[in-house]
Amino acid sequence: MSNVQFYSGEVIPLEMHKVRIVQKLDLVPIERRLAAVNEAGNNTFLLKNRDIFLDMLTDSGVNAMSDRQLASMMEADDSYAGSETFTKLENQIRAIFNKEYFLPVHQGRAAENILSRVYVTPGSVVPMNYHFTTSKAHIMLNGGSVEELIIEEGLQTTSDCKFKGNMDIAKLEAVIAKHGAGKIAFVRIETGTNLIGGQPHSLENLRQVRAVCDRHGLMIVFDASLLADNLYFIKAREEACKDMTIREITRELSDLCDIIYFSARKLGCARGGGICTNNRDAFMKMRELVTLYEGFLTYGGMSVREIEAIAVGLVETMDMNMVNQGPQFIEYMVSELVKKGVPVITPAGGLGCHLNAMEFLSHVPQTQYPAGALASALYLVSGVRGMERGSISEQRDDQGNETYANMELLRLAVPRRVFTLSQLKYAVDRIVWLYENRALVGGLTFVEEPKILRFFFGKLKTTTDWHTALVAKFKADMGDSL
Ligand SMILES: Cc1ncc(COP(=O)(O)O)c(C=O)c1O
Numbered sequence: 001m002s003n004v005q006f007y008s009g010e011v012i013p014l015e016m017h018k019v020r021i022v023q024k025l026d027l028v029p030i031e032r033r034l035a036a037v038n039e040a041g042n043n044t045f046l047l048k049n050r051d052i053f054l055d056m057l058t059d060s061g062v063n064a065m066s067d068r069q070l071a072s073m074m075e076a077d078d079s080y081a082g083s084e085t086f087t088k089l090e091n092q093i094r095a096i097f098n099k100e101y102f103l104p105v106h107q108g109r110a111a112e113n114i115l116s117r118v119y120v121t122p123g124s125v126v127p128m129n130y131h132f133t134t135s136k137a138h139i140m141l142n143g144g145s146v147e148e149l150i151i152e153e154g155l156q157t158t159s160d161c162k163f164k165g166n167m168d169i170a171k172l173e174a175v176i177a178k179h180g181a182g183k184i185a186f187v188r189i190e191t192g193t194n195l196i197g198g199q200p201h202s203l204e205n206l207r208q209v210r211a212v213c214d215r216h217g218l219m220i221v222f223d224a225s226l227l228a229d230n231l232y233f234i235k236a237r238e239e240a241c242k243d244m245t246i247r248e249i250t251r252e253l254s255d256l257c258d259i260i261y262f263s264a265r266k267l268g269c270a271r272g273g274g275i276c277t278n279n280r281d282a283f284m285k286m287r288e289l290v291t292l293y294e295g296f297l298t299y300g301g302m303s304v305r306e307i308e309a310i311a312v313g314l315v316e317t318m319d320m321n322m323v324n325q326g327p328q329f330i331e332y333m334v335s336e337l338v339k340k341g342v343p344v345i346t347p348a349g350g351l352g353c354h355l356n357a358m359e360f361l362s363h364v365p366q367t368q369y370p371a372g373a374l375a376s377a378l379y380l381v382s383g384v385r386g387m388e389r390g391s392i393s394e395q396r397d398d399q400g401n402e403t404y405a406n407m408e409l410l411r412l413a414v415p416r417r418v419f420t421l422s423q424l425k426y427a428v429d430r431i432v433w434l435y436e437n438r439a440l441v442g443g444l445t446f447v448e449e450p451k452i453l454r455f456f457f458g459k460l461k462t463t464t465d466w467h468t469a470l471v472a473k474f475k476a477d478m479g480d481s482l
Pocket of ligand 1: 107110190264265273
């Protein structure tokens with residue numbers, strides 16, 4: 001929100017856009033929701049959109065697009081090679097990130113595949129502030145391992161630390177000393193750290209990481225997928241940056257990094273991705289793999305319409321009134337839940353509101369996947385679809401043992417400019433009801449468990465018939481209400 005204060009003193013986010021296209025939503029009755037959650041094996045990824053009211057699974061590819069983005073898509077230059085549309089995006093990348101070379105890919109994980117294939121070899125190590133599911137999977141697939149060096153506050157569920165996504169510089173030095181710089185493929189910084197609640201890092205922290213990397217001749221690879229939210233937090237929370245423009249902050253972050261990659265399903269509000277760098281050697285190595293896995297160098301697996309939309313979306317992201325929309329709506333939701341005593345990750349981060357399932361369902365042991373159970377229960381009582389970000393999102397070790405997550409979170413993503421305030425109020429209302437009835441919720445156990453990225457396709461069943469008890473209580477309290 002721009003500098004607008006409400007006379008009432010209420011702190012509520014104000015939309016700096018108007019809605020011109022809408023999509024009809026249905027809220028199906030609880031009986032249908034019960035059938036749907038069972039058909040989906042209690043995995044919200046397997047629900048059908050027709051059964052969902054508010055889709056808070058992710059922001060990926062579902063942020064609202066602007067009129068200018070949609071208009072630009074009509075101008076796309078559809079040619080296999082040498083498309084003008086690609087040149088537009090390349091020029092914007094140069095203007096915004098100050099990086100000469102740009103490689104298009106079809107989405108963020110495709111960039112991770114290419115980076116890992118080029119730089120990760122068996123035995124190599126990738127220090128990072130925190131992992132993301134696909135980034136870790138690609139590093140491991142190439143025989144590498146990750147070292148997570150998030151500051152201690154990063155894993156505390158409630159805190160007033162403004163930059164819980166910061167890397168611990170002493171730990172970085174220690175990891176380099178332990179493995180030797182020669183074993184380190186690159187240092188990965190994830191901006192707006194997804195799996196620990198969309199928590200930001202500061203510009204100052206990145207400067208410190210750069211200084212260490214310079215001393216040891218290491219490369220910084222910056223995952224900029226969640227850059228929009230992190231830019232907002234740097235401007236809003238980092239005293240030294242409060243007078244910088246969003247463009248200046250972006251440029252300074254970029255200049256500290258050797259390679260930047262992003263999912264344009266998140267950054268740029270369209271669908272696609274890219275890698276950029278000033279390092280010609282890195283560009284040449286990755287270029288071959290782009291043509292092999294993605295497509296020719298002027299589309300990289302993306303439709304040219306999406307490339308147009310990304311070019312416009314990136315420019316629009318360089319605006320405080322755009323990057324503040326997600327974080328301020330999330331802040332509103334988090335503060336309403338805190339008032340009601342619901343355990344959520346604080347301070348509010350980007351990407352979404354994160355319920356702390358370990359505390360919400362403190363009676364459900366981690367062996368029974370509390371975050372997955374909470375996702376199932378919330379969908380059942382509200383039609384709101386969230387995403388499990390806990391142990392189900394981890395994978396078993398080489399011996400087949402569970403590797404339990406540091407945090408059991410239910411992420412309720414708030415895609416940018418998509419939901420209204422009353423829709424968020426509805427979600428808060430049902431979460432509060434569920435919290436008051438949490439004793440009725442039980443655990444989950446796998447019935448189908450894929451080996452890789454099991455959270456996408458795995459199916460689970462309830463450990464007891466707690467769904468029935470929850471539906472009965474809902475009907476007793478809410479009567480005919482959907
Ligand atoms: C931080 C981060 N990196 C990488 C990715 C992968 O991007 P994509 O889903 O486009 O493959 C994501 C997606 O959620 C992400 O949040």
